[in-house]
Amino acid sequence: MKLLSKDIEKDNCGQVALVPEEPEDMWHTYNLLQVGDSLRASTIRKVQTESSTGSVGSSRVRTTLTICVETIDFDSQACQLRVKGTNIQENEYVKMGAYHTIELELNRKFTLAKKLWDSVVLERIEQACDPAQKADVGAVVMQEGLANIVLVTPAMTLVRGKVEQTIPRKRRGSCAQHDKALDRFYDAVMQGILRHINFEVVKCVLIASPGFVKDQFCTYLFQQAVKTDNKVLLENRSKFMQVHSSSGHKYSLKEVLSDPAVISRLSDTKAAGEVKALEDFYKLLQHEPDRAVYGVSHVERANEAMAIDVLLISDNLFRHEDIATRSRYVKLVDSVKDNGGTVRIFSSLHVSGEQLNQLSGVAGLLRFPIADISEEEEDSSSEED
Known part of the structure; x- marks a missing residue:
């Protein structure tokens, strides 16, 4: 758009x-x-x-x-x-x-x-x-002295950064110059990844190269992350995947994305975060029911106690014809964000969105247990009687 x-x-x-x-x-x-x-x-x-x-x-x-x-x-x-x-x-x-x-x-x-x-x-x-908002996949296609940092959206691939440096050849009896230049090159690629890849959106980062370049780079990357205590890289280590490519040029990305191992890993990147959030909700509902709520009134009560850690809400609810009802859901989303919670808006066209709609379209994972809200409601209604 x-x-x-x-x-x-x-x-x-x-x-x-x-x-x-x-x-x-x-x-x-x-x-x-x-x-x-x-x-x-x-x-x-x-x-x-x-x-x-x-x-x-x-x-x-x-x-x-x-x-x-x-x-x-x-x-x-x-x-x-x-x-x-x-x-x-x-x-x-x-x-x-x-x-x-x-x-x-x-x-x-x-x-x-x-x-x-x-x-x-x-x-x-x-x-x-914003193409970066839709880019579920990041990729670095590299060879010695050349790296392309790419974002892959559902419709296109965008080269966000290119690193080109001259790497001297190894000389007999001395590899110092070669190794220093390689470290400088790897550092430039690492800075490019941190600058151009939004780990909150990207579900997977492919590191592709011929030979052992990808292995050496990943070793360097995480050694530096540990040394500098870079939490972004350390927390997202599981998102990195090493793949073979014939070169470090952009056109090699096509063969990388057609690799069967990559296809299975990326089969559902677009909705993977939503699916996991829904799975987490069902697990909590089964094992710690006091930390999972659904239904708008229950979720609102939990939000009043500033207890919502993750709010799951269907985009269906924002299409409600009644302005007051629609405003109620917008207010809930804004309030959860203001309280430091995460909001995941589910697409009703996706299977996870359909499942959420069966739970009234709104649910919450709580930071701490809250005594059964439905019991509280029953108690208040019996007092009124």
Whole structure:
């Protein structure tokens, strides 16, 4: 998704202009749209014309319409998005108040205006427009003296950094110059990894090279991490995977990603974090039920006690037509973040999102046990009786 302009006032009303560039962007747009929003986009309209002789004909014309959104239809198989609403801006082909359905198209600009841009929607735009937010996989394709640091998104590969240095050959009886140059090269690659790879987003980092370069680099990397107490590298050590490649050039990435061992490791990177979070929730529910809650009222009660460590919430809930209900979930997300908790927004198109929806769409993993909230509710209701 490309962000063309963003004009949001202090009271959080305003508009953004976006261009969807890949089918997945239609899913992001579906999550941005809400009933009552204003959508301006290019569309095809069937227009009836009457000639001077009185004969009536019809033709299809392309025009730009602004509609007030009433219904939103997303086809998950074809990744197509149709938005129906009434025309709210004068147009030579369409009367004010007339209904029209806009089918959003790839690589065509649309402008979305809202009376209130909440934090969840703004974060969705940030994720959709920042390739690094979607890059589940990082890779370093290297050989002696050359390294390409690459981010792999669902749609493309982005070279974020390139390290090129001259490494002197080993001389008979003296390897000092060669080893020093190699250390300088490895250090430059390490700095590139720390600068360009966001370990909060990336689920796996592939280190690929011909021969033993990858092994030597990984040894150097983690020796330095221990020496400098670099917590980012040490905590994410399990994400690094060594793979053979024929060279250190970018084109070698294709053979790396087609390696069967890599394919099995990356088979579900996009949703791996969500799947693990849901597994952790079910384990807690089984073994420590006082540290797992689900259902919006229970989760809110736990949040009031600042007990939520990880909030699991379905993106389905932010598409609720009732503004007050939608605001309730946004407020919950903001509050958990303010209290230092982690928020994972699940896609309802993924199997983990479907499972979460069966648990009311919202659940929480707690920092500390809380006595059964449902019992508290029963006690308060019996007191009222």
